[in-house]
Amino acid sequence: MEINLVSDTVTKPTQEMLQFMFRAKVGDDVYKQDPSVNELEEAVAHLFGMEAALFFPSGTMANQTAIKLHTQPGEQVICDKYSHIYHYEGGGASFHSGVSCCLVDGTRGMITAEQVRASINDPEFYHAPKTALVSIE
Ligand SMILES: Cc1ncc(COP(=O)(O)O)c(C=O)c1O
Known part of the structure; x- marks a missing residue:
């Protein structure tokens, strides 16, 4: 095999x-x-x-369902710049869940806690989308 x-x-x-x-x-x-x-x-x-x-019979279905369950339209997802949900799912996160992605410059897909912390929008700054989810692959 x-x-x-x-x-x-x-x-x-x-x-x-x-x-x-x-x-x-x-x-x-x-x-x-x-x-x-x-x-x-x-x-x-x-x-x-x-x-x-x-x-779930496919990874894309599982990912899209998870994003929908953990977010509300207008919110933001933190993910690596090469993440599957951002690059390979046909814009499904924005279509199905109405969210945007905050891309992190990781190392070969790996992002650090500090990078995530720095990407979380200030909830008091109402012009920015609310950070709702971190996607890790
Ligand atoms: C991290 C990740 N998410 C989702 C998928 C998509 O899985 P599927 O082709 O089952 O939809 C893949 C496929 O390789 C993947 O590597």
């Missing part, structure tokens, strides 16, 4: 992985009747010590 960490989309599943997927028990996820999704969500909730978890 080739493992390429550039992206999850590059790694190819093995025959064993494909067979496992083929044999997976499936059902209607909306009615919580998909045993595979239920098991995955329970395992992830347990892993992170949370009450519940939600399975």
Whole structure:
């Protein structure tokens, strides 16, 4: 098996992985009747010590939903200048959530607490958008 960490989309599943997927028990996820999704969500909730978890079939869907849940239109998200939410999601953050991004000049995608602190807008300065979220990849 080739493992390429550039992206999850590059790694190819093995025959064993494909067979496992083929044999997976499936059902209607909306009615919580998909045993595979239920098991995955329970395992992830347990892993992170949370009450519940939600399975998303794509990273973009998860990112866009998270931004929507944590912000109000007009607010601002702090993220690295090369972040996926800013560069590769078709402007979805502004379209779906009505937010702007405050770009941080990180190092290979990594931003520091000090950079984040310096990017938070003064809540008393009402001309600036309210800082609502920090996105870390
Ligand atoms: C950090 C990050 N977010 C989101 C995505 C998008 O994931 P998807 O292609 O499943 O929508 C990727 C894809 O590589 C990613 O690296």
